[in-house]
Amino acid sequence: MASPAQELTLIGLCDGGLDPKRYQSSYLTNKVGGQPDWMPAISRLSPRCGSCGAPLAHVVQVYCPLEASPYHRTLHLFACPGAECSGRSESWRVLRSQCLEVEAAQTPSRPVPAQDAPLAATDWCDTADDWGMEEEDGWGGGVKEESKVQKETETPKAQAASEIDVSTCLQDLSLGEPQDDAPILRPFFISVVEESDLGGEKDDLQHAQQLLKEYERREGVAVGELDGDEACGGRGEERYEKTRARHGDAVFSRFMKKISLCPQQILRYCRGGKPLFISEPPSNMAQLVSVCATCGGSRTFELQLMPALVSLLQRDGGAEAELEFGTALVYTCTNSCWAAGSGSAVEEFCFVQADPDQQLFK
Structure with a gap:
């Protein structure tokens, strides 16, 4: 176990297929692929590639509420499956959504998972912790800031939030129902272990x-x-x-x-920690990570996708991976700013590095 002074890194692993006919996921579910599960108050978004303009595939959904925050919080990662796009940062989008418990309570009752549905978050393995939320009717858990996994004993008081214009955060996004031609990747559950418990x-x-x-x-x-x-x-x-x-x-x-x-890890989570680069990062990396477009504050590293994920990113019936990348690093607003009652997701920053071995075959 890591000492309190050390950064705690959580490792995401593939935990079996998610059959939507037997198990309906929600924004509380950590998963690969499938359709994004938006929070009840958030407008559905259909992001497009900043390079070729094609609709993006939903790659990963991570439920990651922050310590001592009254908000539910989910990150959605999208990427372009185009041959010339998936390894480029401008072809990826990261959207952060938040909502209060009272807003989440407006969600219609969730169906009870089938008897043979995958195990709940706290049952992933004997030594694994969930990602910070108590088990809710069999639904997956989330990551707590600074990776402190503990049960909430009371609902935190809502913090005052200033009215913020978030429209500038949604450039290159189109509102409405998802595009019919957007590729849908096979869905998988994500389970988690602490890196120190491997x-x-x-x-x-x-x-x-x-x-x-x-x-x-x-x-x-x-x-x-x-x-x-x-x-x-x-x-x-x-x-x-x-x-x-x-x-x-x-x-x-x-x-x-x-x-x-653990070569099979598909995701690493350590908010406020140090990213694990797969190749030499640009010398001006600190300047490349733009400030939050909503509040103007700094961004911090939160998670990254790993090479083992690539082989899972297939369409139903597909034999080949849809995306090629080395690692995708996600940086989010340090303050996780949010306008009370907002119905629009906030765009965060993603930096993608290609697998160095890919260059050997070009």
Whole structure:
């Protein structure tokens, strides 16, 4: 377990298919693909690609209320499946929606999930926590800010919110029903574990280091610093140089090392934490992350989509993935600003990095 002083990272995993005929999802559900589940007071949106203008596919929905906030809160990520678009930031959209409990109560009664429906949020695995909300009639949970998973003991007092014009946040979006030609990806549930609970990681690391040392002694080589700042001698130097030539820098090696305990992770959540870049980020990355268009405040890193998600992004009956990307990083308003009674989602910032290996095949 991570100490209180450490950043707590939550790992999202695919938890089986979501059959809409047997289980009706809502904005409280963490899922991949399918149709976006909008909050009751939020206008339906049909975002289009900022590059080619095509309708975007719904990629991921994450229910992520913030600690000590009276609002429900959901993020929707959309992307263009075009061959030249999916790896480009301008072809992605992130929309944040919020509503108060009283607004959510206006939602019609939800149907009871079928008997063989997937497990609820708190049943994902023995050591996993839900994403911050108490289980509600079998519906999925959400992420709490700073990843502090605890039950609410009372409803927080509503905070005063100034009247804010959010129209500027919805550029390149069209109102109304979703476009008929918008691609629909196969839906999957997302379950979650804490990265620190991924089972025996300390022992595994020590065992791996011991095996590496034995290999170095047996073969007379030094390969222990493949992702470090200095190249090793002998065959170790050769392998290091090949790694550098293939990926351009050591960032990719660090990325792979970080996710090696759980390569199947499809999402990483750590609001206010540090993103895990798959390749060297631009030197002006801090300037690229624009301020919130609604309140003018800063944005903070919240979550990122991982390479293992790519293979899941298929249409029904499709054999190939619809999208190609390395990682998609989402930055949201630090204050999570929201105008009381607003019916419009707020657009956040998404930065996409391509998989370095894709360049080998072009």
